[in-house]
Amino acid sequence: MFSRKNTAERTAAQAWDYLSSAMTTAAESTKDAGKHTADLASAKAAVASSKAAKLADEASRRSSKLATQAGKRGSKFADRASKRSSKLADRAGKKSGKLADKATTKLNAASDEAWARANLAANALAGRKPGLPWGLIVGATLVGVALGWAAASTARAALERQAENEELELAETAIVVTPTYDN
CATH class of the missing domain: 1.20.5 (Single alpha-helices involved in coiled-coils or other helix-helix interfaces)
Structure with missing residues (x-):
């Protein structure tokens, strides 16, 4: 009914279509994961920075109240409060950076694996044998x-x-x- 040549050509065409869709899917999933990672990291950083800003505002309000009430002691408290608020802001920045680094590491590992598999499939379809x-x-x-x-x-x-x-x-x-x- 069908000759072997037509079957082989049909099989090669199906394999090529499958490989093309797999590579496209891998690229899209990598791109989506990157966007998701960036969105997640920026959201975490925004939350952390807004908390730090709120804490800094609260500390500055309290320090200004204390400064007006206590004179010299108030200025010392204001200095302490500003130092603490800057430390909190630094911590929030470091934590958001660490979260972004972890997400990037996971994304890179997944994308490297996807590209390696896609390249092996492309080499197999091209008729190249894997190295010894x-x-x-x-x-x-x-x-x-x-x-x-x-x-x-x-x-x-x-x-x-x-x-x-x-x-x-x-x-x-x-x-x-x-x-x-x-x-």
């Missing part, structure tokens, strides 16, 4: 050479010991005959 694991081959060869050397050394030593034992045994059991001349 030369490191594994060389390592296995070196282990084989080491085991062969150890076996040969052990066998040679065993043969030498056996030859020495046979020589000693022969020397112990040998009968020495000395010729005598009768005249």
